[in-house]
Amino acid sequence: MTDETLTGLGWSDHFARQLTPEDTGLTPARIAEVHRDRLRAVTLAGQADLLPSESTGTYVVGDWVLSDATHAVRRLTPTGDITRRAAGRDVRIQRIAANVDTLGIVTSCNADFNVARLERYLALAHSGGCLPLIVLTKPDMAEDADTYLRQTQRLSPLVTAISLNARDPEEVARLTPWCKNGQTLALVGSSGVGKTTLRNALTGGDAATRGIREDDARGRHTTTNRSLAPTLAGGWLIDTPGMRELQLADVGDGISAVFDDIEELALTCRFRNCAHEGEPGCAVQAAITAGDLDADRLTRWGKLLREDRHNSESVAEARARGKAFNRVVKEAVSKSKRKRTPGDTA
Numbered sequence: 272m273t274d275e276t277l278t279g280l281g282w283s284d285h286f287a288r289q290l291t292p293e294d295t296g297l298t299p300a301r302i303a304e305v306h307r308d309r310l311r312a313v314t315l316a317g318q319a320d321l322l323p324s325e326s327t328g329t330y331v332v333g334d335w336v337l338s339d340a341t342h343a344v345r346r347l348t349p350t351g352d353i354t355r356r357a358a359g360r361d362v363r364i365q366r367i368a369a370n371v372d373t374l375g376i377v378t379s380c381n382a383d384f385n386v387a388r389l390e391r392y393l394a395l396a397h398s399g400g401c402l403p404l405i406v407l408t409k410p411d412m413a414e415d416a417d418t419y420l421r422q423t424q425r426l427s428p429l430v431t432a433i434s435l436n437a438r439d440p441e442e443v444a445r446l447t448p449w450c451k452n453g454q455t456l457a458l459v460g461s462s463g464v465g466k467t468t469l470r471n472a473l474t475g476g477d478a479a480t481r482g483i484r485e486d487d488a489r490g491r492h493t494t495t496n497r498s499l500a501p502t503l504a505g506g507w508l509i510d511t512p513g514m515r516e517l518q519l520a521d522v523g524d525g526i527s528a529v530f531d532d533i534e535e536l537a538l539t540c541r542f543r544n545c546a547h548e549g550e551p552g553c554a555v556q557a558a559i560t561a562g563d564l565d566a567d568r569l570t571r572w573g574k575l576l577r578e579d580r581h582n583s584e585s586v587a588e589a590r591a592r593g594k595a596f597n598r599v600v601k602e603a604v605s606k607s608k609r610k611r612t613p614g615d616t617a
């Protein structure tokens with residue numbers, strides 16, 4: 272099942288390898304929208320509405336499923352998941368999108384620009400198994416657009432950064448390499464940085480942008496659907512709602528990748544548990560003194576690590592609590608069963 276057209280939907284060997292003889296008769300479908308009681312999918316035959324075989328919360332935009340034309344019979348393991356800690360008091364990891372090739376991290380050349388936030392998104396991209404691409408919008412409105420680009424390029428030699436006016440379709444066309452030939456690009460970033468404007472240019476759509484929506488007396492102001500939209504270049508675009516409550520959890524590997532320079536230095540500190548706060552023989556502090564490492568960067572690394580640990584620990588704790596609660600319920604149920612067993616005089 273390596274049909275060229277399936278490749279156009281984002282299919283690859285990664286999914287083909289998961290097929291078993293039992294799947295004969297089922298066809299691959301890619302989830303484009305998740306609704307309360309049904310899934311909208313794209314297939315080789317066009318769009319299809321499928322009934323989920325698990326709770327719809329199991330599926331996210333970008334997932335591949337095998338379908339019998341009515342149901343999503345089986346969900347295939349994705350190449351990676353973009354996740355976050357769910358907003359609210361419940362501690363829960365929430366999948367946001369799956370099978371994303373490139374995470375387009377959108378920020379604008381103004382007050383939205385924030386190095387620490389970019390680093391969080393880079394960690395998120397790494398943990399989600401996708402390539403990070405930083406898109407700096409509104410350079411046309413900034414006097415010093417180049418300084419933003421330079422700061423971004425300094426983040427990591429592995430990061431590609433592009434500065435473009437999202438309102439100019441010719442400039443937006445520079446994003447084509449990341450969303451053609453079945454490639455999936457997902458956009459993340461604060462509200463108002465230009466994601467809808469980019470989406471419209473890339474897909475030929477006409478979703479209302481923030482500028483237009485502000486004139487709208489009904490006060491709609493956020494993009495709520497997370498849908499998979501075909502791009503004009505033959506790829507796919509996932510536009511997630513403004514992730515203002517982005518909380519990192521379980522992305523320790525991503526943080527290590529983004530701050531590999533510091534983690535490598537830390538290996539050569541005299542003490543294995545060095546906190547890099549002035550201990551003797553600290554290689555990290557030595558690098559700061561020598562001007563090889565930015566002290567702010569060390570602070571941001573520490574903050575992200577603490578955030579990730581806090582959120583991930585809470586997740587583990589919540590799981591443990593859930594298990595303990597289940598045990599109590601089970602014990603109570605089996606006790607009451609024992610009581611009701613006929614002939615049991617105990």
Ligand SMILES: Nc1nc2c(ncn2[C@@H]2O[C@H](COP(=O)(O)OP(=O)(O)OP(=O)(O)O)[C@@H](O)[C@H]2O)c(=O)[nH]1
Pocket residue numbers: 408409410411412435436437438460461462463464465466467468469479480481482483492493494512513
């Ligand atoms: N001058 C200029 N304006 C831009 C650029 N990108 C976006 N805008 C404008 O900024 C405003 C916000 O853009 P949107 O595309 O709605 O932002 P968004 O990220 O989709 O916002 P949410 O849907 O709330 O997440 C609109 O008025 C756009 O026309 C740019 O590169 N240059």
Ligand SMILES: [Zn+2]
Pocket residue numbers: 537540541545546547548550552553554555556
């Ligand atoms: Zn140290």
